[in-house]
Amino acid sequence: MAGLMNILRRLFRPRKHKRYAALSGAFVVIGREVDGSKKIQILDISEGGLAFIYTGSPLDLEDEGMLSLLDGDTLCVDKVAFESVSDTALSASYPDEEIRRIGLKFKWLGVLDQGKLKDYIRQNAA
Numbered sequence: 001m002a003g004l005m006n007i008l009r010r011l012f013r014p015r016k017h018k019r020y021a022a023l024s025g026a027f028v029v030i031g032r033e034v035d036g037s038k039k040i041q042i043l044d045i046s047e048g049g050l051a052f053i054y055t056g057s058p059l060d061l062e063d064e065g066m067l068s069l070l071d072g073d074t075l076c077v078d079k080v081a082f083e084s085v086s087d088t089a090l091s092a093s094y095p096d097e098e099i100r101r102i103g104l105k106f107k108w109l110g111v112l113d114q115g116k117l118k119d120y121i122r123q124n125a126a
Contacts, residue, residue, distance in 0.1 A: 019046040020125030027070040028052055030061055034068050034075055042069075045121055047114070049085065049105040055097050058087045067104070069120050076120045081107035 022042040028050060029037045043051045054061070061084065069077040086103040109117060 019044050020121060022050075023124050023126055025072045026120075026124035027072075029068045029070060030066075032066050032079065034070070034078070039070060042124075043101070045125060047106075047117060047121065049082070049103060051101060051103045053090065053099065053101050055099055057098065058084070058100065058102075061087075061102065069117070071120065071124055077113060077116045080109060080113065080117075083107055 022045050024041070026042040026045065027039040028042050029039055031037050040052045040054055043053060045051075065081060065083075066079050067082050068075060068079060082104040084102060085105045086101075088101055090099045090101055106117075
């Protein structure tokens with residue numbers, strides 16, 4: 001039933017921005033500080049948001065509200081406000097460690113950051 005609902009949603013409410021698969025060097029860092037933070041591989045990205053897989057609780061990300069985009073170790077877009085759109089558990093086979101997929105929506109980007117994001121997507125999307 002959920003599959004049918006997803007198909008209907010996509011038919012009647014298509015995405016505003018085209019989503020691209022991210023290349024292996026595209027990372028996101030959640031939080032206000034990049035140094036010492038954990039880099040997470042991006043699954044897909046668009047001008048409206050991105051998705052990635054992480055381990056832990058959804059509560060760990062709720063308090064942050066800011067993210068930065070990295071190309072390898074190079075900071076490309078810094079301190080972008082976000083909100084969670086979807087956050088689902090992927091597998092129940094690891095009882096000690098919950099693996100989740102999250103989709104984030106960018107809240108607001110200035111003109112300069114929009115340009116940086118477009119460049120980032122051009123360089124890091126397949």
